[in-house]
Amino acid sequence: MTKLTRRAALALPAALAMPALARAQGRTEITVHYAQPFIYKDSYDALVEGFAKQEPGIRLNFVTTPNYEEGAQLLLRQAATRQLPDLSYQAYTRLRMFAERGIAQDLTPLLKAEAADPAALGYTPNLLALSQFGGIQAGLAYAASNPVCYYNADLVRRAGGDPENFPKDWEGVLALAAKIDALGDGIDGMWFTWSGDDWMFSALLFGHGGTMLNADESDVAFNGPEGMQSLKLLERMVKQAGMPNLTAVAARQAFAAGKLGMIFQTTALVRGTVSSVGSNFDLRTTGVPVIDPVKGRLPTGGAAGMLTAKDPAKREAAWKFLRYSTSAEGQAMMVKATGYLPCNQISIDDPQYLGAFYRDNPLFLASVKQIPISIPWYAFPGSNSVRVTQVMVDNMARIVESKATPEQAMADMADGVRKLLPRRS
Numbered sequence: 109m110t111k112l113t114r115r116a117a118l119a120l121p122a123a124l125a126m127p128a129l130a131r132a133q134g135r136t137e138i139t140v141h142y143a144q145p146f147i148y149k150d151s152y153d154a155l156v157e158g159f160a161k162q163e164p165g166i167r168l169n170f171v172t173t174p175n176y177e178e179g180a181q182l183l184l185r186q187a188a189t190r191q192l193p194d195l196s197y198q199a200y201t202r203l204r205m206f207a208e209r210g211i212a213q214d215l216t217p218l219l220k221a222e223a224a225d226p227a228a229l230g231y232t233p234n235l236l237a238l239s240q241f242g243g244i245q246a247g248l249a250y251a252a253s254n255p256v257c258y259y260n261a262d263l264v265r266r267a268g269g270d271p272e273n274f275p276k277d278w279e280g281v282l283a284l285a286a287k288i289d290a291l292g293d294g295i296d297g298m299w300f301t302w303s304g305d306d307w308m309f310s311a312l313l314f315g316h317g318g319t320m321l322n323a324d325e326s327d328v329a330f331n332g333p334e335g336m337q338s339l340k341l342l343e344r345m346v347k348q349a350g351m352p353n354l355t356a357v358a359a360r361q362a363f364a365a366g367k368l369g370m371i372f373q374t375t376a377l378v379r380g381t382v383s384s385v386g387s388n389f390d391l392r393t394t395g396v397p398v399i400d401p402v403k404g405r406l407p408t409g410g411a412a413g414m415l416t417a418k419d420p421a422k423r424e425a426a427w428k429f430l431r432y433s434t435s436a437e438g439q440a441m442m443v444k445a446t447g448y449l450p451c452n453q454i455s456i457d458d459p460q461y462l463g464a465f466y467r468d469n470p471l472f473l474a475s476v477k478q479i480p481i482s483i484p485w486y487a488f489p490g491s492n493s494v495r496v497t498q499v500m501v502d503n504m505a506r507i508v509e510s511k512a513t514p515e516q517a518m519a520d521m522a523d524g525v526r527k528l529l530p531r532r533s
Contacts (some may be wrong), residue, residue: 141197159429183198194417203252208242208489212244215417231452249434255370258372259371260389261392276397278492281397297370303504315338316338317403336515339507366388376446392479444462449476500521503521
């Protein structure tokens, strides 16, 4: 066997020498990608600290993207140039694309190697189902969310409402938002997250009992009565409740400043919203109304860790961090740093992890109460899922900007999405 001397190692190009030296020193470096650092960074910082105590020989290098869409595009480019990170936390709605392209590795063998029944590790069937696509376990759920309503109880009182009895249907919500909007002084009634992706449109569509595509996924189904009523509701938010045409960042800033009565967005932003609001006003949270009391559902957002490492040592290290981040301990860290729902049943059931936290932080409970009506965020088939999302967002923008009627926007949305679906023989 030929030994690599220190002098010979130093003579090698850096790209060749460094891995050898790292292994000689017993340290493995892996690259981890995640999106939305404005939400997730604190949770990953906490994980790094805890993980270092268990695995001091593994060094983590992070790469971030502003949102899930850019994260998906980044990995598609890196897959083409064989420069993938070792682990990537992707939105559930994008995992299907990576599974179908063979980029996401099947985690089933790794899970079975640790326990005959993954539920013993906290991975119950319903939690595993969030990341099952293409016939494989394409990831492990790291964070789950559903949409909630954040409201300014002080403005609700000024408008004649009762913060203790916030409206539970959209008619009541719109009426209250209109009263808050009428207060003047630069105050707007409400803002509903319509930009970025199709998640909040899903909340309206699923709340009406609708679906995105038909049963065999050969054609759109969101253009039925449920989808049309959803777009008409979006229009009413603008015309009746005075919803301003703001970016998500601007809307959150307006809400924190006390200039917005209510904002509908992901529960993942609870921690950040509490911090930004401070003592400006009495902040409350509540659930999102669903229209159909029997069929009405809400989409589950969030992200799952997807393993992509090829090198055996890096793959083992990436798997260890993925397991730690989705363990009961890791999930407790994630929940406390964000507002997301836990994705490990042990952290949910065992009071030592989150029992006291939920008791002392009632603003986090709105999303927990909606778990029974939450279903997976729909993942479009084929390689055009990111473009599909953009078509939907662009057409919702036309309604918010009063440039198209719901009927016009729906026709164009359905036609645009239909063209991007995989061709059927």
